[in-house]
Amino acid sequence: MSELKYLSGFGNEFSSEDPRCPGSLPEGQNNPQVCPYGLYAEQLSGSAFTCPRPTNKRSWLYRILPSVRHKPYTAMHCGNLTENWDEVEPDPNQLRWMPFTIPKSSEKKVDFVTGLHTLCGAGDTKSRNGIGIHMFTCNTSMVDRCVVLPPFSLSVPQQGEILITTEFGKMMVEPNEICVIQQGMRFSVNVFGETRGYVLEVYGAHFELPDLGPIGANGLANPRDFLTPVAWYEDREVATGYTVINKYQGKLFSSQQVFSPFNVVAWHGNYTPYKYNLDNFMVINCVAFDHADPSIFTVLTAKSSRPGVAMADFVIFPPRWGVADHTFRPPYYHRNCMSEFMGLIKGHYEAKEEGFQPGGGTLHSTMTPHGPDRDCFEKSSTALLKPERVADGTMAFMFESSFSMAVTKWGLETCQRLDKSYYQCWEPLRKHFDPNWRPSKQ
Known part of the structure; x- marks a missing residue:
């Protein structure tokens, strides 16, 4: 595992290569006839090719084997992860949930994917217009499993650290930090005990910094405080099969491959995962x-x-x-x-x-x-x-x-x-109205 260092910034062009392979990032072009170290070039596009330059999102990955090498996807059980918004009748009431229960590892092993539960949402991923809000409660790390989410996902850990391995490198995310995994990025989650948090999925738009308007140039979340991972790869074959889980049109599908998907030796671009410390x-x-x-x-x-x-x-x-x-x-x-x-x-x-x-x-x-x-x-x-x-x-x-x-x-x-x-927290509100009240004379 590489030392956990980060490149700072938000929405800028970054580049990184694993220090074990110096010079693995091609110079002067994105897709040379033969990549350094015999790597494959693969582009990950987060926007249409013809988007205006300021909004065009893409990164080039230089990997040991391309992600296209896998067995066909097959449907898998979705558990409590859903995009069906008509399961029950609408409820306009004020709703509050007590802390969501984390399963005990002695009773049942639950990793990040099996511990995802959809709480509410709207719209759908087919039209790429909507959102989903989920809780994750888990106690076990993902082993030889990763997941790719077509929506853009923002994770808010509440209890327990999570170590997220991505194709771009690793990020340790603690409570009071958030992380964003962009559409199409494969990632795996390691936990260190009972873990709980919130996930916001957005089906059709990138997360970005809000405009500041009259506030001016500085304030709120500063771009330099957003952190992206350094390249880290593993060249590992998995004889028993590595499972890639794909969330597609609200359903889960899995495919098998015989190598780790985290085999990216170098990358560059402006479409990356990132994290942010809310204290900043x-x-x-x-x-x-x-x-x-x-x-x-x-x-x-x-x-x-x-x-x-x-x-x-x-x-x-x-x-x-x-x-x-x-x-x-x-x-x-x-x-x-x-x-x-x-x-x-x-x-x-x-x-x-x-x-x-x-x-x-x-x-x-x-x-x-x-x-x-x-x-x-x-x-x-x-x-x-x-x-x-x-x-x-x-x-x-x-x-x-x-x-x-x-x-x-x-x-x-x-x-x-x-x-x-x-609703009872508002029941004791009492009337203070006094029709005889008059403003005091100064």
Whole structure:
């Protein structure tokens, strides 16, 4: 295994070669008649060939054997991974899940793929328009197995480190970090005990940094803090067969080959996997009065064809200072044309310190009202407004989408983690209206 080093940047052109094979990256052209070391050249395209140069995504891989050498794909059991959004009747209620159960390794061995469970989503991969939100709960590393996801996937580990081996190299991803595996990239996941996290799949758009507009040149997630892996290869034959799992049109298929797919000796391009540490996010916040919209906390966005409307935004609520005067500082009561799925990596979310727990989630669907619970409202309405730290030791996040989300049967019934009493956190809200109130004279 190579030393874990990274090249930094976002959306730029990178190149890397395994130091065991110096000069393995061809110079001056992408596809020479004979590649150094007798390697095969293979292009991985993440966009149409004719896309404008700024949006054209592709990388060249120089590998020991090309990925085309494999047996035919055959259908395999999908478990609780689905793209069927009509399993149960629609449910517009506020939904909250308690922390999702991680299986004990002594009872059942579960790796990343078999531990994927679809919670909600919309659209479909055939038209490449939609999203899926999944939980992963696993306890075992993938052995001689890898997976390729046609959608773009953003993973948020919540418990346990995950070592992701990709065709581009290795990435160790810890809780409070995220990683993005681009469409079509093969990867395998090693774990080191009971592991849990969230996955956002976007079926038809790249994740990118949001435009900053009046914020200017700096702020939010900085490009240089996104990290891509260094080339690392293994030249390994697998006599018993190496399984490549392909998620295609919402179903799983597997094929066999006799060699490791992680045989890329060198690569270059701008279409790579990457990771990001959420501690590096530069928070923009209100310093006068009122409560800024949560869009100021957007890390990555996957744009739709409508300007300003995202297929999915990845938003975080990091530690920060609260200083707004004459203001109810927690999130305001709200109905939104977007769907909002929230997860908690660690700590206590300010608007609901009880009930919303790390490893669980909430879904507030299109135009479903939500906001602080009674305790938060009463406490914040009478609080002395002085500068204070907000969300210390906490990291909550949100997958926000323009799609109206359907919840799966697993999410509503099978997982048995749905908190059916969630609505009760707002029941104690009482009326404060006083028709005789008059503003005080100065």
